[in-house]
Amino acid sequence: MHVKLGIPRKIAKGAAVAAGLTGLALALIAPRERGPLTSQEWDRLRSVRYAHRGLFDAAEGRPENSRAAFRAAARAGFGVELDVHLMADGRLAVIHDSSLMRVCGKPGTIEQLTLEELEGYRLTGTDERPPLLDEVIADIEAETGPGRTPLPAIVEVKSVPGNAFELTRRVMECLDAHAVPYCVESFDPSVLLWLRMRRPEVIRGQLSERHPLSQADDISLPGPLVPPLEAGAAALVGNVAGRPDFIAYRFEDRANAPMRLLRHAFNPRIAVWTIRDQESLDQAEREGALAIFDSFLPAT
Numbered sequence: 001m002h003v004k005l006g007i008p009r010k011i012a013k014g015a016a017v018a019a020g021l022t023g024l025a026l027a028l029i030a031p032r033e034r035g036p037l038t039s040q041e042w043d044r045l046r047s048v049r050y051a052h053r054g055l056f057d058a059a060e061g062r063p064e065n066s067r068a069a070f071r072a073a074a075r076a077g078f079g080v081e082l083d084v085h086l087m088a089d090g091r092l093a094v095i096h097d098s099s100l101m102r103v104c105g106k107p108g109t110i111e112q113l114t115l116e117e118l119e120g121y122r123l124t125g126t127d128e129r130p131p132l133l134d135e136v137i138a139d140i141e142a143e144t145g146p147g148r149t150p151l152p153a154i155v156e157v158k159s160v161p162g163n164a165f166e167l168t169r170r171v172m173e174c175l176d177a178h179a180v181p182y183c184v185e186s187f188d189p190s191v192l193l194w195l196r197m198r199r200p201e202v203i204r205g206q207l208s209e210r211h212p213l214s215q216a217d218d219i220s221l222p223g224p225l226v227p228p229l230e231a232g233a234a235a236l237v238g239n240v241a242g243r244p245d246f247i248a249y250r251f252e253d254r255a256n257a258p259m260r261l262l263r264h265a266f267n268p269r270i271a272v273w274t275i276r277d278q279e280s281l282d283q284a285e286r287e288g289a290l291a292i293f294d295s296f297l298p299a300t
Contacts, residue, residue: 052294074143192242210253
C-alpha cells in the first residue's frame, strides 16, 4: 500500500522556509552581544531619567535645546537628551531641526551656516542663540557638585546625506574632551556603523518608530507609498550594520512586530521616547526601559 505524503511534505517545506526567513530576520535585527563593560555602563545610564531636549519651558524662558533648559535639567537631577548637527564650518550645533524657522522664526539651514552666521539667530523669546555641543556639555559639568560625576547625556546624532561619518567623528572628539557620561543614538545606521568600527566601547542606540503603514486598521488596503528606507528602519534592518547596544523606540509603538520579535529573541536594552505623563513613565520603567520625558515634571 502506498501512502501519499505530498501534503505533509509541503507543510514541512513551508515550515522550513518560515524558519529560515525567521532566522534571517533575527540575524538582521540582532543587537550587539552584551558584555560586562557595556552592561555596567548601561546600568549607570538607566539609573536616571532624561529630559527631552532639556527641561524646557517656553513660558519660563527655557526653549527646547537651549542652554537654560539643559542647566535646569542638571539642577533638577535629570540627565538630558539632545540633538546635534554639523555646521558648515565644522562646529556642532545643538538643535532638533535642520531648519531654524520653527525655533528661531528666521529662515536658515543649520548645515549651511557658520558659527559667525548663527550669532544672528536667537531662540524664540530669549536672547540665546542655538548652542554648541561643547557649550552644553560644559554647562552640565558646571552644574555638578564638587567631587560628583556629571549627570549623563543621550546624544542624538542628526545626520544629512553624506555627513554621517564626519559628524560622528567630531561628536566623539567633543565628548572625549569632557567628563559627562553619555551614549550616542541615531536614526541613521551609518552613525552606529562608524561607532562600531572606530569606537566600539561607546554605548550606541538605534532610533526607530513604527512604520506608518503598519498603523492602518487594515494594512491590506491600498495606501500611500512609503519610502523603503523608512520601512526598513521601522523593521530595524539597519541593525545588521550598526549592531546597537539598545533600541530607542517611540513609546506608543514599542509593541509592534519587529520589537516583539526582538524582545522575544534577545531581550534587548530599550529606551523609549517621548513620555509625557507619570503613568506612562512608570509603565516604561516597570518594563526596564530607559525613559526620555518632556511636558511634565516627574520625580527625580
